[in-house]
Amino acid sequence: MNEIILSGILGRIEMKTYGPEQKVLANFSVAVKPRKDSETLWMKCVAFDYSAQSFEKYGIKVGDLILVKGMVDQDTYTDKTGQQKQAMKLVIQKIQKLYKPVGSGSYEVETTMPEPHRGVPDLDDIPF
Numbered sequence: 465m466n467e468i469i470l471s472g473i474l475g476r477i478e479m480k481t482y483g484p485e486q487k488v489l490a491n492f493s494v495a496v497k498p499r500k501d502s503e504t505l506w507m508k509c510v511a512f513d514y515s516a517q518s519f520e521k522y523g524i525k526v527g528d529l530i531l532v533k534g535m536v537d538q539d540t541y542t543d544k545t546g547q548q549k550q551a552m553k554l555v556i557q558k559i560q561k562l563y564k565p566v567g568s569g570s571y572e573v574e575t576t577m578p579e580p581h582r583g584v585p586d587l588d589d590i591p592f
Contacts, residue, residue: 472496490516
């Protein structure tokens with residue numbers, strides 16, 4: 465199975481609606497630092513409908529420490545020079561905000577968020 469779980473800092477976020485039902489789409493990035501001495505990696509992510517609504521519903525904002533669970537997907541695009549390029553992104557199924565209790569060195573997961581709907585829309589139906 466193609467599944468990944470990451471924790472990191474929420475970077476930029478762009479919310480869109482699409483289709484006649486005005487479904488929600490969120491493009492966002494997560495900053496991940498695998499080791500203290502390594503460079504920060506920025507992971508591009510996309511969330512649909514229920515998962516995308518988590519940002520507003522649970523007050524998740526830029527700078528928050530989050531946990532994301534999703535599947536790896538690969539985009540192909542043409543750069544400015546006409547070269548075909550490939551980029552990896554995560555199609556998110558679940559987003560959770562992590563909280564740091566006072567006086568503790570570890571983070572805890574907010575457990576009040578329900579499990580997301582498992583259906584991920586067909587990527588060919590998304591206008592981007």
